Amino acid sequence: MSEQSVSESDVSVPSVGPPGGSDDTGVVRPPYVPSERRLAREAYRRSRTRRSAIVATASTLAVAAVLFFVITGSPGWPVTKKTFLDPGYARSALSPVLHGFVLNLELLAVCGPTILVLGLLIAAVRTLRGPVFLPLRLLATAYVDFFRGFPLIILLLLIVFGVPALQLQGVTNDPILLGGAALVINYSAYVAEVFRAGIESVHPSQRAAARSIGLTYAQTMRFVVLPQAVRRVVPALVNDMASLQKDTGLVYVGGAIDAVAAAHIQVASSFNYTPLVVAGLGFVILTIPMTRYADWLTRRMDRRRAQGGIV
Amino acid sequence: MSTVATAPVLRFESVRKTFGEQVILDGVSLDVPEHSVTVLIGASGSGKSTLLRCANLLEEVDDGAIWLDGEDVTDPRVDADAVRRRIGVVFQAYNLFPHLNVLDNITLGQRRVHKVTRAEAERRALELLDRLGLAAKAKEYPDRLSGGQQQRVALVRAIVSEPRVLLLDEITAALDPELVTEVLSVVRDLKEQGRTMVLATHEMAFARDVADQVCFLADGVILERGTSAQVFGDPQHERTRRFLSRVREAGRL
Structure with a gap:
């Protein structure tokens, strides 16, 4: 707010140059504030990232669980375990x-x-x-x-x-x-x-x-x-x-x-x-x-x- | 021409793009009506190329929106490939595929993306090449062509799929004057055919000639916009005047 008013006076005070000037200092623009649209997009992207992280974790866990039970449930597991993983x-x-x-x-x-x-x-x-x-x-x-x-x-x-x-x-x-x-x-x-x-x-x-x-x-x-x-x-x-x-x-x-x-x-x-x-x-x-x-x-x-x- | 009542083909709505701390585009709004040529001028680094890259979704905008035929293409739910299928792009450095010959460069997208049969795709490609005087080069590889020939092939590659809008990013910047002429005459033909185009260029004489709408970019915004006669004949903004006089001193207008 204050920043805006300062820059406006900056432009108007020197009043040199051609009429309709103040071009040299460029256009005075309010400071950037993210729009609703941007916030909504970012929220959507975040939710997508979260979702894919959840899917990846769940599928990894599922595969790991299946492997675990197939291997440990096999008939030779106790002997194999003792021979290779003691x-x-x-x-x-x-x-x-x-x-x-x-x-x-x-x-x-x-x-x-x-x-x-x-x-x-x-x-x-x-x-x-x-x-x-x-x-x-x-x-x-x-x-x-x-x-x-x-x-x-x-x-x-x-x-x-x-x-x-x-x-x-x-x-x-x-x-x-x-x-x-x-x-x-x-x-x-x-x-x-x-x-x-x-x-x-x-x-x-x-x-x-x-x-x-x-x-x-x-x-x-x-x-x-x-x-x-x-x-x-x-x-x-x-x-x-x-x-x-x-x-x-x-x-x-x-x-x-x-x-x-x-x-x-x-x-x-x-x-x-x-x-x-x-x-x-x-x-x-x-x-x-x-x-x-x-x-x-x-x-x-x-x-x-x-x-x-x-x- | 620019006051056509129909909805614009391409519409930029307060587009913002930053690279780190650097603000490249700071709220750019622009309508591109159908069958019109919009020319972006401005110093190097003023954001012309970035604006085009955003439209083709090669860059993700930070804020604002870009509409193609009324669809917000910057929405994260949009299928970017489907959007790009409707847009043709020609790059400054041609970007032809060096491992494919001219014909395959042009027909690759046709065959793989648009599912046109090889025979049909090649027929179309040859027809366009013929119109540009390049039919004899159909089986040549890009590295064996001159810059002007390569850029004309790149133009054919971009227009063969009949895109809704054609984005030309300083397509003559790497060419010598003689070759510039041959490429720009193709662009003129495309305008005659009523194609919608947005082009970033330093060729001011050409810009004045073909533009229905001229936009002067500086500091990440469109500082001045108007018809060719307005911007080149009676620029309102001091920055525009200075830019144009510098261009004139360089003998490019």
Whole structure:
């Protein structure tokens, strides 16, 4: 009320400019008050949100209840429960399994970044243009073709046992290092293809624009193409990393003790499978934060660029 | 022309739209009569595009209402897809689908939304393309066309479903003068055919030519509205006069 009268006098007092002026200061408008219509709409939207939340909760509970009764009501449930979900065995397995997880995490921490760098490199080589690079391109293509098709477990056995058999000077016999190398070789072939898909999805006009401001081919890739390409393939990369996390357990073929191997040892001494369930849940718990972080990261990137108005 | 007795095709009623703290539209009211061309002018960022995006429900209005043929399309109960089916839009950056050829770009909506058979949809598309001198490009992909050709294809895509109203959002802003002419001549033809259009543009000479109604937007409101002759010939508002003289200095009127 007072604000309105103040601004009116502001306009009328100076009275300069052409007759019918006061244009410079713009139109004096009362402060905005939400209309009945807006309030009604918002109330309606709120009620819809509430309703869908109720429906979602109810249907989730119903499904959970059905599953619960079907499983616990089955004839073999008591025996199954004792064999797979025994709290006592779970507790005693926890410490060795967690100990084993350290190896899984170490392998992931070293192999993950190595794979991403190597994959990106192979993808960059595969997308090189020009006849000069033909040999390089062929090599990268052959690498991807071969190692993507070659079963990981056989590759692991070959490297973990084959490399020491060569009795080379100065080459490690450590099954963990060799197992890690096998993982890197196999996964970088997959990841290279993911990156290549991303690189090729960037519209050619972007390359044209980058080259036109004088960027070299390498600079174009580094500053224009790859940032867009990587953004697009983040979900696929997270997929591969989650898969890698689980496959780090395969180094047990060389005798390394990771979470799965530790659980196996427990199982072998008791014939109770609960430790394996514990290890399995551990992998799930490890994967979830990674996925959430990647989701958050990509959403944040999208928000920064979006125009608003999501259809 | 603007005093047609029938109900307006499109009606904005004190539309308000904010992005965060920024008020883009602050109570915009506007009637768009049938078979008329409404031109929105104003500086960049004055809310012209936002107003068009609100009409097509690409943005949700904060307050106020938009009526299409007497139906409140901003009501949350409304099926937005059904509303968009009755509105044609052409964007500044063409927004053609790069993975489809010209013919498929035009017929996609016809076939999938309006359930027209492929043969019929293609017949219609080719007829329109032919009228715009683009029949030879039917099988080309958008990236291989010039900007003017792409924008004309986008126009065909928008009008092929016979929308009630056509929204053109600075459709010539990305084109060079020669191509501007070819796109604007299509818009002129559409006016001849009696299509209802709302267009945001910086092409003042063209605006003066085709507009039945001109609206000058500033500070989120329609500061001045009138016939082409009124707004361009005898602007009442100081802001309008300043805007037009700036445009004149830039040699665009």
